[in-house]
Amino acid sequence: MKILTVENLSKSFGGIHANKDISFDVEEGSILGVIGPNGAGKSTLFDLITGFTKPDAGKVKFFEKNIFGISPDKISNLGVGRTFQKLKPFADQTLLENVMIGAFVKEKDIKRARDRALEIIDFVDLIEKRHHFAKELSTGQRKRLEMARAMAIDPKLLLMDEVTGGVDQKTIPGLVELVKKLKKTGVTIITIEHNINIIMEISDNVLALDQGKRIAFGEPKEIQNNKQVIDAYLGTFDAA
Amino acid sequence: MTSEIILQAIVTGLMMGLIYALIAAGLSLIFGLMEIVNFAHGEHLMLSMFSSFWLWSLFGLDPLFSIPITILLMAFCGIITHYFLIRYILKAKMLIQICATFGLSIFIRSIAQLLWTPDFRNVDKPLLEGRIEIGSVFIGQPQLYASLVCLVAFFGLYWFVTKTETGLALQATAQDRHAAEILGIPSNKMFAIGWAIGLGCVGVAGGMMANYFFIFTDVGINFALFAFVAVALGGFGSIIGCLYAGIIIGLVESLGGLLIDPSFKLLYVFVIYLLVVIYKPQGLFGRY
Numbered sequence: 001m002k003i004l005t006v007e008n009l010s011k012s013f014g015g016i017h018a019n020k021d022i023s024f025d026v027e028e029g030s031i032l033g034v035i036g037p038n039g040a041g042k043s044t045l046f047d048l049i050t051g052f053t054k055p056d057a058g059k060v061k062f063f064e065k066n067i068f069g070i071s072p073d074k075i076s077n078l079g080v081g082r083t084f085q086k087l088k089p090f091a092d093q094t095l096l097e098n099v100m101i102g103a104f105v106k107e108k109d110i111k112r113a114r115d116r117a118l119e120i121i122d123f124v125d126l127i128e129k130r131h132h133f134a135k136e137l138s139t140g141q142r143k144r145l146e147m148a149r150a151m152a153i154d155p156k157l158l159l160m161d162e163v164t165g166g167v168d169q170k171t172i173p174g175l176v177e178l179v180k181k182l183k184k185t186g187v188t189i190i191t192i193e194h195n196i197n198i199i200m201e202i203s204d205n206v207l208a209l210d211q212g213k214r215i216a217f218g219e220p221k222e223i224q225n226n227k228q229v230i231d232a233y234l235g236t237f238d239a240a
Numbered sequence: 241m242t243s244e245i246i247l248q249a250i251v252t253g254l255m256m257g258l259i260y261a262l263i264a265a266g267l268s269l270i271f272g273l274m275e276i277v278n279f280a281h282g283e284h285l286m287l288s289m290f291s292s293f294w295l296w297s298l299f300g301l302d303p304l305f306s307i308p309i310t311i312l313l314m315a316f317c318g319i320i321t322h323y324f325l326i327r328y329i330l331k332a333k334m335l336i337q338i339c340a341t342f343g344l345s346i347f348i349r350s351i352a353q354l355l356w357t358p359d360f361r362n363v364d365k366p367l368l369e370g371r372i373e374i375g376s377v378f379i380g381q382p383q384l385y386a387s388l389v390c391l392v393a394f395f396g397l398y399w400f401v402t403k404t405e406t407g408l409a410l411q412a413t414a415q416d417r418h419a420a421e422i423l424g425i426p427s428n429k430m431f432a433i434g435w436a437i438g439l440g441c442v443g444v445a446g447g448m449m450a451n452y453f454f455i456f457t458d459v460g461i462n463f464a465l466f467a468f469v470a471v472a473l474g475g476f477g478s479i480i481g482c483l484y485a486g487i488i489i490g491l492v493e494s495l496g497g498l499l500i501d502p503s504f505k506l507l508y509v510f511v512i513y514l515l516v517v518i519y520k521p522q523g524l525f526g527r528y
Binding site: 082 | 403404405408409411412415416418419420421422423424425426427
């Protein structure tokens with residue numbers, strides 16, 4: 001079953017096409033990897049899907065319901081979660097409070113929201129840091145915090161913007177494993193990632209963008225051999 | 241100068257400081273939430289005092305009993321202010337935001353002068369009257385109860401903001417609006433709630449002050465100035481900072497007036513403000 005359908009989505013900023021006529025769908029329970037060079041329009045696509053930016057044209061359907069132009073909080077309430085490329089933890093609050101804020105969306109009782117938050121914090125392997133302020137956590141831990149917070153709203157679809165971006169090499173495998181573990185819970189994931197090898201490892205389908213346009217969409221193997229994608233990345237996947 | 245007089249000044253300063261703290265907390269909450277300075281805060285305080293006055297004058301309701309009505313009226317005023325003015329300037333440049341709330345202050349004061357004239361008014365024979373004597377210290381009952389009510393309201397506010405679902409959502413919105421929105425928290429609603437609570441605090445302070453202050457259209461100006469100093473001293477956006485700052489300001493005003501010269505008591509407070517701006521611009525507990 002299709003969880004998300006994007007049809008001819010377009011957005012321009014002052015004459016520059018950030019996204020132009022982009023169409024794709026996402027199967028429930030799958031991982032869609034989004035790749036593209038810097039400025040390809042990947043984060044803009046996330047902003048359009050989650051309501052932070054209003055599209056100029058096109059359709060975004062979540063479970064066949066058109067969510068075009070709806071505010072982010074309403075889209076979130078439908079079951080769409082998101083993490084950000086530039087991390088946005090609530091720095092002056094503890095990890096537990098960060099996740100509880102998300103948990104309150106589904107659970108109004110404070111004790112139950114707290115229990116749920118602790119369960120999720122344990123899932124992302126940060127239980128010993130639960131009383132630490134978000135500003136005290138490392139970048140890798142903040143990435144986990146954002147994932148935990150997004151999971152707390154019990155999303156059907158989770159959009160993750162550069163999970164492994166800005167972290168050291170040792171931290172990357174743990175984050176990749178966490179994404180795989182997340183998939184096993186049944187949540188559908190769309191992830192932007194610069195590390196092509198990771199995208200090929202975890203994705204069921206890959207969407208490749210360049211200069212705001214879709215240049216390829218398909219299974220990782222097809223994308224790996226797509227000439228346009230190779231040209232866009234100016235090299236081989238191993239080099240990337 | 242005897243120790244009794246100094247003790248008297250400390251008690252007076254403490255009581256006034258708690259009122260400043262609550263007024264400043266409302267201002268700080270609004271600023272912390274949307275980074276907009278409400279330059280009409282003094283006028284909102286004036287409205288709350290007039291609310292108490294008119295409820296007494298027209299319906300015979302003592303200010304002590306009309307406090308809940310005043311709080312509700314001020315909270316409603318906050319929501320109206322947000323929906324009819326603030327939400328349109330949220331993304332505007334800071335200068336536009338300053339002009340908007342400063343303009344609002346002039347608008348409210350002018351309307352008040354038109355409707356109620358600049359005459360001084362007071363609540364005659366309120367329930368809270370007289371004074372009590374503890375040792376050598378005399379404490380006016382209206383001042384004592386006003387400060388205690390403000391202290392309770394202050395801790396009620398602090399509990400609400402730090403321990404409840406809505407309070408955590410307010411904090412989340414204050415720290416990162418977009419991150420809060422993607423967790424299903426509607427920022428526009430949070431801003432309206434912030435204004436309602438911020439002006440509700442002013443409603444408590446103004447309602448209690450109506451017991452013993454003259455009520456006139458310019459009454460809020462000095463209190464607003466002190467509230468700005470308290471917010472800067474406590475740290476922009478910090479509610480608990482307002483408590484410490486309010487008490488410090490109350491004590492400086494009272495002790496400075498006693499020990500140096502009462503005619504310069506405003507000056508002492510503003511000297512503190514300048515020192516904070518120069519040496520610790522983020523205030524005692526601020527995050528900005």
